[in-house]
Amino acid sequence: MATPTSLPETARRSYWGNVWSTIKSTAVGMGITFRYLWSKPFTVQYPDEKLTTDERYRGIHYLEQDLCICCNACAKACPIDCIEMEATRHGKELEWHQFDLDYQKCMFCELCVYPCPKDCIHMGKEYALVTEDRGTLNMDLLTWQGLTEEQKVRIAEAEAKKAAKKAAKEAAAKKKAEQENREEA
């Protein structure tokens, strides 16, 4: 009896066809798993070894603090306001108090990176954010707090320069005034 061709292929097979296809498909499947059994595992022993991340991977940010000018452009660009920063200006030098990034909120969208005028905030490679305390997720990206010795030196230099300039100006003004006084006299 001819079997109707509208039936699915599995239903059209004969008894021995079923037996054969079972044996064959099992053998093929077991061949595949046997090959997998001896292939090199894809996973690594995580805390000991780590997989290398892609070039474009977006992990925990890092900040080149010496370049940053505390312009707030990154904080404004962030759609969820994760970034908070604070610094005192000493002329050209910045005394950093805070540059916090809250990873409880951050979605690693990289939008904070593009607007930076100094190109000093980047997406890093580090991704392990496991913690027992949520507070630690509000991370401080600063490498140092306050003023460094070099900055202090530079500030002192700048101030000395300024003072010298001022002194020179004052001296010049004094000279001028004296001259004027003499002329009047």
Add this chain to the structure above:
Amino acid sequence: MKPLTIIASALPEAPVSEAAAPQGNGLTEMLAGWLPESVPFWGLTLMASGLAFGVIMAFVSVVAMFSTWLERKVAGHIQIRLGPMRVGGWHGWAQAIADGVKLLIKEDIILASADRPLFKLAPALVLGTAISTFVVLPFAPGVMIADVHLGIFFVIAISSVTTIGVIMAGWGSNNKWSVYGAMREAAQVASYEIPLGLSLMPPVIYYGSFSLLEATQAQSGWFGMHWYILDPSVMLVSVPSFVLFFVATLAETKRAPFDLPESESELVAGFHTEYSGIRFSFFFMEEYAAMFVMSAIATVLWFGGWNFLGLAALEGIPVLYTTACMLVFIVKSMLLVFVMMWVRWTLPRLRIDQVMILGYKYLTPLCLIVVFAASLLEYLRFVLSN
């Protein structure tokens, strides 16, 4: 060996030899040699039973532990991952011990709504039956607890008692999923018992005996390579009968693709959903013990038992010979256990109707054909050899 009278002669003989006057086996005789004469026979039997139980229990624990570790490693590597790697240093070898300790110290929970006697008895019954099948396994010449004349029947009969334990566990748990699991187990075992028993017939016809020891001794020719499955004159039936037996064993031991009784994605964990701690580990041990026993039976009947190429050369050194034979036997059985694991991690679970179709429409008729072919072949061999 007259082929046509084999079954007729094998059956009635057994009860006669069993019913003969109290006759000790090797163990009781060994104990009698060590102990003073005054120890009565029942005392010796009791001691021998205790000793045998202890040895088997220790062996089963080690086998179960090794198998869980192997299972996890095989599963891992088939899925291209590593499996347990930390506990104990080398490839997580102590993982199974850690798991065992964890199971031992876990709280043993018995539901308030459970049927307490059934719930408590079930794991013991399941493990007990699994252990008692070890009694007839011929590990090496002289290393065998009892040479039961109907050894193969004994194993098949005893191992299906496990089903009763599983049904007790499922019913006693007072849980829908458990009862479903138990029902599936009952349906599955009842259906697969037939092909399982039938697929054992070709080797039985070939050896003319139900005794596992005689089967092993019959395969000692050809420098230890005269295995049933390698004998070209019967290969036409030995290979298919082994495949059928293997499929039936998978169903009998509740292994994937026939793990419907515990199918964790549908029934939580099936019949042992409500078990925890040591009782749960009993079910676990039973599974691996049953796998080992079934593989051991296949080893004895198809793969030459303890025989291996050139092993008979060691016969002069008794201790070495016995150890080597045991090693060969255990390695062969473990290889079959490995194949079971390999199948588990290859095939998806069948649906219950597919299980039934496979059992009744395919395995049973195929087994009948193979048994018929084996009888015919044996008759031809008999005619030709005369």
